[in-house]
Amino acid sequence: MWYNSLFDITDDLGRLLRFERVPQRIVSLVPSLTEYLFWLGLAEQIVGITDYCIVPAEQVATVPKVRGTKNPNREQIIGLAPDLIIANKEENRQRDIAALEAAGLTIYVSDIESVQQAMITLPKLAGIFGRAEQANWLIAAIQAELALKPTTHQRVATAIWRDPWMWVGQATYAADLLACCGASNCLADPAGRYPRLELAEIAALQPDRILLPDEPYPFSQADADELQGLAARIDCCDGQLLTWYGPRIPLALQTYRRLLQTE
CATH class of the missing domain: 3.40.50.1980 (Nitrogenase molybdenum iron protein domain)
Structure with a gap:
C-alpha cells in the first residue's frame, strides 16, 4: 500500500477522509494509539505526540510533545505539517479537532467503547499505513483470548x-x-x-x-x-x-x- 494514489476511508464517527498518498507525517493525540502506531513500526512517521504519550518510553522520548490531550498546542501541531492526526472522541475536545480541521489538516477521530470496537478500529488504522498483516495478527490474538470463556461471574x-x-x-x-x-x-x-x-x-x-x-x-x-x-x-x-x-x-x-x- 506504499504508493501515491487516491484512497478514502471513514473514521469511527463515519466521517469520510480522503488521502492522496499514505500519510508520512503523523501526530497522535491519543496515548494508547501512540503506543499502537509505534508497535506497527511507524516510528519514523510520528512527528508529534502528547505529554501523556509515555509508551514506548525510549522511542517517545525524542518525539516533539504538543502538550496534553485536552489542551494541545494547535499552532505547534499546524507547524508540524502532519498528513494525519489521530484523535479520540472522548480524550480530545471537539473544538480543538474543529480548529485543526479548519486549518486544512486531516483527522481520524476514534471512538472505542468496547473490545469489539477496538477490533474494528485497530485494523482500519493499520490499513491506512499498509500494516494490515500485523494488525491481523493482533486481532487473532485477541480472538483467541475471547474464546477462553470466563469461569466466574x-x-x-x-x-x-x-x-x-x-x-x-x-x-x-x-x-x-x-x-x-x-x-x-x-x-x-x-x-x-x-x-x-x-x-x-x-x-x-x-x-x-x-x-x-x-x-x-x-x-x-x-x-x-x-x-x-x-x-x-x-x-x-x-x-x-x-x-x-x-x-x-x-x-x-x-x-x-x-x-x-x-x-
Missing part, C-alpha cells in the same frame, strides 16, 4: 478517581473489557459514563469486588485499606491494561480474567 465496581469519587460506567471500554473477563458492572449508570457516587452508595450496591486501577488516579494499597468492608475483595490493578486499547489487549484479557478468578 462477579459484580464489580471500578473506581477511576477520588475527591470526588468517580466510577467506570457501563458504556465504556474498561467496563466491556471486564465483562469479557467475567465481570458485570454493578453501577446502573444513570449519570453518564463516569458517574460520581459516594462510598455509601457503592456499599449499597453490594459489589462482589472493587477494583482500584493505578491510573488515571494513582490508587494504592492505602486506598484499598480505606475501602475495606465495602466488598469481599478490593484489588489494586493495572490502569493501562484496563483502559489502553492496542497491542496490550491480549495481555489485558489474560490479566483481568486471572484477577477475577482469584478468591
Whole structure:
C-alpha cells in the first residue's frame, strides 16, 4: 500500500477522509494509539505526540510533545505539517479537532467503547499505513483470548478517581473489557459514563469486588485499606491494561480474567 494514489476511508464517527498518498507525517493525540502506531513500526512517521504519550518510553522520548490531550498546542501541531492526526472522541475536545480541521489538516477521530470496537478500529488504522498483516495478527490474538470463556461471574465496581469519587460506567471500554473477563458492572449508570457516587452508595450496591486501577488516579494499597468492608475483595490493578486499547489487549484479557478468578 506504499504508493501515491487516491484512497478514502471513514473514521469511527463515519466521517469520510480522503488521502492522496499514505500519510508520512503523523501526530497522535491519543496515548494508547501512540503506543499502537509505534508497535506497527511507524516510528519514523510520528512527528508529534502528547505529554501523556509515555509508551514506548525510549522511542517517545525524542518525539516533539504538543502538550496534553485536552489542551494541545494547535499552532505547534499546524507547524508540524502532519498528513494525519489521530484523535479520540472522548480524550480530545471537539473544538480543538474543529480548529485543526479548519486549518486544512486531516483527522481520524476514534471512538472505542468496547473490545469489539477496538477490533474494528485497530485494523482500519493499520490499513491506512499498509500494516494490515500485523494488525491481523493482533486481532487473532485477541480472538483467541475471547474464546477462553470466563469461569466466574462477579459484580464489580471500578473506581477511576477520588475527591470526588468517580466510577467506570457501563458504556465504556474498561467496563466491556471486564465483562469479557467475567465481570458485570454493578453501577446502573444513570449519570453518564463516569458517574460520581459516594462510598455509601457503592456499599449499597453490594459489589462482589472493587477494583482500584493505578491510573488515571494513582490508587494504592492505602486506598484499598480505606475501602475495606465495602466488598469481599478490593484489588489494586493495572490502569493501562484496563483502559489502553492496542497491542496490550491480549495481555489485558489474560490479566483481568486471572484477577477475577482469584478468591
